[in-house]
Amino acid sequence: MTPSPGPERLERVGESPLATTRILELRNVRFRSSRRGTENDYTVIAAPDWVNVIALTADGRLVLVRQFRFGIDDFSLEIPGGVIEPGEDPVEAGQRELREETGFAGGPVHLLGSVHPNPAIQNNRCHLVLVENAELRGATEWDPEEDIEVTTVQADEVLAWARSGRITHSLVVCGLFMFEQWRAGRGCARSV
Amino acid sequence: MTPSPGPERLERVGESPLATTRILELRNVRFRSSRRGTENDYTVIAAPDWVNVIALTADGRLVLVRQFRFGIDDFSLEIPGGVIEPGEDPVEAGQRELREETGFAGGPVHLLGSVHPNPAIQNNRCHLVLVENAELRGATEWDPEEDIEVTTVQADEVLAWARSGRITHSLVVCGLFMFEQWRAGRGCARSV
Numbered sequence: 001m002t003p004s005p006g007p008e009r010l011e012r013v014g015e016s017p018l019a020t021t022r023i024l025e026l027r028n029v030r031f032r033s034s035r036r037g038t039e040n041d042y043t044v045i046a047a048p049d050w051v052n053v054i055a056l057t058a059d060g061r062l063v064l065v066r067q068f069r070f071g072i073d074d075f076s077l078e079i080p081g082g083v084i085e086p087g088e089d090p091v092e093a094g095q096r097e098l099r100e101e102t103g104f105a106g107g108p109v110h111l112l113g114s115v116h117p118n119p120a121i122q123n124n125r126c127h128l129v130l131v132e133n134a135e136l137r138g139a140t141e142w143d144p145e146e147d148i149e150v151t152t153v154q155a156d157e158v159l160a161w162a163r164s165g166r167i168t169h170s171l172v173v174c175g176l177f178m179f180e181q182w183r184a185g186r187g188c189a190r191s192v
Numbered sequence: 193m194t195p196s197p198g199p200e201r202l203e204r205v206g207e208s209p210l211a212t213t214r215i216l217e218l219r220n221v222r223f224r225s226s227r228r229g230t231e232n233d234y235t236v237i238a239a240p241d242w243v244n245v246i247a248l249t250a251d252g253r254l255v256l257v258r259q260f261r262f263g264i265d266d267f268s269l270e271i272p273g274g275v276i277e278p279g280e281d282p283v284e285a286g287q288r289e290l291r292e293e294t295g296f297a298g299g300p301v302h303l304l305g306s307v308h309p310n311p312a313i314q315n316n317r318c319h320l321v322l323v324e325n326a327e328l329r330g331a332t333e334w335d336p337e338e339d340i341e342v343t344t345v346q347a348d349e350v351l352a353w354a355r356s357g358r359i360t361h362s363l364v365v366c367g368l369f370m371f372e373q374w375r376a377g378r379g380c381a382r383s384v
Contacts (some may be wrong), residue, residue, distance in 0.1 A: 005256070006341045007259055007267065007340060007341050008260065008339055010260050010262075014266055018210075019210040019211040020216050021218070021220075022208070022235065023235050024313075026213070026218050028213075033266050033337075042262040043213040043214065043216060045263070066199060067199055068201055069240040069311040070201050070221060070236055070312065071236055071237070071312070071313045071314045072308055072311040073204055075199065076308070076312075078311075084293065089256070092365070103217065108323045109296040114357065114360070115360050115365055116263070116360045117265060117362050118361070119261040119263050119264045119266075119268040119270075119307070119361050120261050121263045122263045122264075123263050126362065136253050141242055145232060149198045149199050162369070163305070163373050165306065167307070168279050168307050168317075169308055169310070169311050170310070170318065171310070173307055173366045174362050174365045174369075176369070177355075177365055177366075177368070177369040181355050192359070
């Protein structure tokens with residue numbers, strides 16, 4: 001339907017930081033189009049990769065966390081997750097975030113898949129990790145400002161909540177999408 | 193597992209803009225904790241609501257768009273979508289974006305659901321719209337910088353691509369998650 005040769009791969013020719021915060025850098029990134037003979041600046045959010053964790057208990061429940069979220073100025077029901085440290089393996093990061101936020105741990109652990117939170121404007125990925133046989137094994141280790149309600153809910157109910165709008169975090173929905181395929185026996189990206 | 197009374201609803205007490213671009217505003221937003229007696233600043237990305245569109249043809253194919261994406265500095269295979277104009281209905285915005293990006297239109301049209309792209313740091317929502325009986329009805333109306341390859345692919349194949357990592361945009365994955373439930377007859381948020 002589109003005349004060849006299809007969309008052009010633009011050339012990244014420069015960038016300038018607009019603002020830097022604890023969690024991200026906002027940049028103007030300049031791209032050149034050879035076909036059009038133009039250069040334009042685009043907003044890009046640069047951030048470390050993130051990880052979200054589906055923690056499945058032996059009796060088929062998922063570990064959920066409920067927190068006040070500053071972006072939406074309201075509470076949000078989610079799965080555990082956070083920022084991957086420099087050089088940290090995504091699967092190990094998932095286990096760490098699960099342990100710190102909830103005190104749960106388990107295994108085996110799988111990488112269910114990875115998504116781009118927003119390819120249009122954001123450079124990072126979010127990895128989705130499954131921890132089987134999750135159980136409460138220790139105390140939480142919250143950052144000073146963290147204030148988290150931890151619960152476990154039957155997996156089918158959690159999936160229904162994602163479908164009904166009680167769970168709204170897009171990256172949590174992605175994790176549940178991949179969990180559902182894994183549960184149906186359609187495999188996953190990597191097991192450890 | 194958590195001692196009552198659960199996480200505190202913090203009070204938003206101020207904000208200051210850090211940077212403003214065409215598509216978003218980066219803010220420091222200050223929240224007060226009465227329990228802890230502290231105030232802290234948090235990074236918030238303020239943006240208009242977005243819409244993503246599942247356009248289903250009469251023969252069970254979905255309309256896909258492939259574009260060069262500045263965030264990841266690479267191509268991305270997605271469903272059509274974009275920014276909702278001030279005061280615009282999400283479902284109408286979805287039909288507009290579909291028409292402008294691909295030339296496709298159809299009906300009936302449903303709101304499949306809505307997600308928060310990232311409640312932790314971002315204030316907006318992304319609405320997921322389904323257009324049934326989509327067909328090519330006119331010319332595309334691209335912005336001067338848009339350069340889009342339009343294809344249609346069997347819905348089951350698109351779902352498989354989301355599961356295998358060929359489609360990585362988290363908001364597209366959310367749309368496919370909700371489309372799959374709709375197709376299975378489990379309903380959706382609103383029909384028009």
